[in-house]
Each structure stands twice: as structure tokens, then as C-alpha cells.
Amino acid sequence: MSSTATVLYTAAELLNHYGLHTGDHFASTNGHLDINAAIFRAVTGSAPNCFLDNDDRALLLIQTNEPAMEAIRALSAALPTEPPTDPETGADDYIEHLAGWATTAPIGHGAPPTELEVIGVIVRAANGLRRTALAA
Numbered sequence: 001m002s003s004t005a006t007v008l009y010t011a012a013e014l015l016n017h018y019g020l021h022t023g024d025h026f027a028s029t030n031g032h033l034d035i036n037a038a039i040f041r042a043v044t045g046s047a048p049n050c051f052l053d054n055d056d057r058a059l060l061l062i063q064t065n066e067p068a069m070e071a072i073r074a075l076s077a078a079l080p081t082e083p084p085t086d087p088e089t090g091a092d093d094y095i096e097h098l099a100g101w102a103t104t105a106p107i108g109h110g111a112p113p114t115e116l117e118v119i120g121v122i123v124r125a126a127n128g129l130r131r132t133a134l135a136a
Contacts, residue, residue: 005133007071008126010042011035012119020115022103026051026058035098035118036062036072043068062095072098078125080106 014033021032027047040062041047050057062068076083076094083097105112113121 004071004074005126005129007039007042007067008075008122011038012122014038014041015119020118025053025055035102036095039071040065040068074129075122075125078121
């Protein structure tokens with residue numbers, strides 16, 4: 001099985017257990033994690049304290065962790081929208097794509113996706129990666 005698929009399955013389990021955080025920063029003091037933090041924790045086994053209050057440090061940790069970024073890019077590719085472009089680098093901003101998707105109501109809907117819908121999309125993306133790995 002794809003290690004990226006395993007990361008996504010684990011992130012889905014973490015969100016199911018701890019809850020989805022959609023507020024400021026990457027995590028909350030009650031244990032909830034945003035999608036990117038859940039993926040990082042799935043890879044590393046930890047959610048550093050900077051996820052609570054230091055977005056720059058948290059972004060650096062996530063961006064420099066290649067297995068986490070691979071899973072973030074894979075999940076971003078499974079979404080029905082395109083990632084925004086980072087104005088500073090001109091590159092696709094996959095982290096913002098996931099965060100924005102989980103907190104913004106899609107066109108024609110009155111609310112952002114529910115926690116269960118977010119988890120479902122993560123699991124379907126992992127299933128797709130697993131099927132691709134099995135077919136190879």
C-alpha cells in the first residue's frame with residue numbers, strides 16, 4: 001500500500017478521534033486539529049505546541065516535512081477545486097487549499113463541509129491512492 005495512503009488513513013482516524021479544527025492556527029487547546037496538522041501528526045506522531053499559536057513556525061514544520069507535503073498534495077488533488085497561488089512564490093499553496101476547503105462553503109451550499117464529509121474525502125483520496133498502488 002502507498003505510504004501516502006497510509007498517512008491519509010491515519011489523518012482521517014486522528015480527525016475522527018480528536019475532532020476537526022477550523023479556527024485560527026493549526027490546532028486548538030481542546031485537541032482538535034486542522035487537516036494539515038492531522039496529516040503532519042500522522043507522519044510524525046506529534047503536534048508541536050506551535051500549532052496552537054505560531055502559524056509561521058507551524059507552516060515551516062509542515063512545509064519541510066516531505067511525507068506530509070506529499071499527502072497534502074495528494075489530498076489537494078482529490079478536491080473539486082484548484083489550489084490558490086502563493087503570492088510570494090507563485091507556486092500552488094496546497095496547505096491553504098486544504099484549510100480553505102474545510103472552512104468555506106462550496107458554491108451552492110450554505111455551509112462548509114462537515115467533519116464527517118472532510119473525513120470521507122480524506123478516506124476516498126487514500127482509497128484512490130491504494131487502488132493506484134495495487135494496479136501498478
